[in-house]
Amino acid sequence: MKKALPLMxxxxxxxxxxxxxxxxxxxxxxxxxxxxxxxxxxxxxxxxGGIIRVKKLSAKQWEISSKQTSSLFAPDKVYKQVKLLLNPKKKYIVQQGIDLATYHRCPFDVRVVLQKPLGYWRATLMSAKVAPRPSSLVTNVAKGAKDHNVYKVLRGLDQSLSSSNIMRDLMDISHQTAQILNSRYSFKILGLDLAVDKNGKVWFIEANTMPDNAGLENVDRSLYSKYLKARKLMRSG
Incomplete structure (x- = not known):
């Protein structure tokens, strides 16, 4: 929520x-x-971890999904049931659900890593995190998602969308986000999770100033060499 507020x-x-x-x-x-x-x-x-989805099936029935389980409830029972699933020691946000575009019927989101080696932001790593199942709640690698080459995924979408338009928007939104957040916080690397919905619109999901880039060296070797070069420049600078 803290990083989303300047963007909102x-x-x-x-x-x-x-x-x-x-x-x-x-x-x-x-x-x-x-x-x-x-x-x-x-x-x-x-x-x-700890993410819950609440989905409308009909006017009288909503589905609550958490981890690998789903249950049905009347709308006036949803709040009470969700509360039972929450950790009382944590603060939670509620967020509009995005109807994610799919690749081989599985939802995905896009990870973009930006670095600032010589005073300006560069997108140096990208991957599409494809969920393991069509019903998956999240697209985190820790929950079974796999990193794929983003260009390959965008060209192979189940939806008829323009991969070039989506890529342009991913880059525009990534650089705008980096500029806005950098005006508030001091950092030289930023990992973004961005979503693409079934209409091709790009959405900001999350920002991380200490992104975990493990495993991305095999997704796009050309981009990964760009990432290593930028990291070396930042260390020498």
Whole structure:
């Protein structure tokens, strides 16, 4: 939430940030009235742990999914049931659900790593994190997703979308996000999780100033060499 707020207040970026609020009875009720699915997430979390999806199946029935289980409830019972799944020691946000584009029927999101070796931001690593199943809640590698070459995934989408337009938007939004966040916080590397919906719109999901880049050397060797070169420049500078 902390890193999303500057983006939500920016005239350009706010249209790319999903509707987000602190979790509570009123905020969950508002989101359920507006959207067909919402996500409840720990405000500070790692590797996709603790995420809950609430999805509308009909006017009288919503599905609550957590980990590998799903249960059905009437809409007026959802808040109570979600509360039972939460860690009382953590703060949670509630967020508009994004209907993710799919590759081989599985949802994915895009990881973009930017570095600032010579005073300006460069996108030096990219991958598409493809979930293991069509029903997967999250696209985290720690939860079974696999890193794929992003160009290959965008060219092979199940939806009929322009891969070049999506790539352009991914780059524009990544650089805008880096500039906005860097004006508030000091860092030289930024990992972004960006989503692509079934209409081809790109969404900001999360920013991390200490991204884990393990395994990406085999996804795109050309990009990875660019990443290593930028890292070397940052260390020498």
């Amino acid at each position: 207040n920016d005239p350009f970026m706010k249209r790319y940030v999903p509707d987000t609020d602190w979790f509570g009875y009123d905020s969950l009720d508002k989101m359920m009235r507006r959207y067909d699915s919402v996500y409840i997430k720990p405000d500070v979390g790692r590797q996709g």
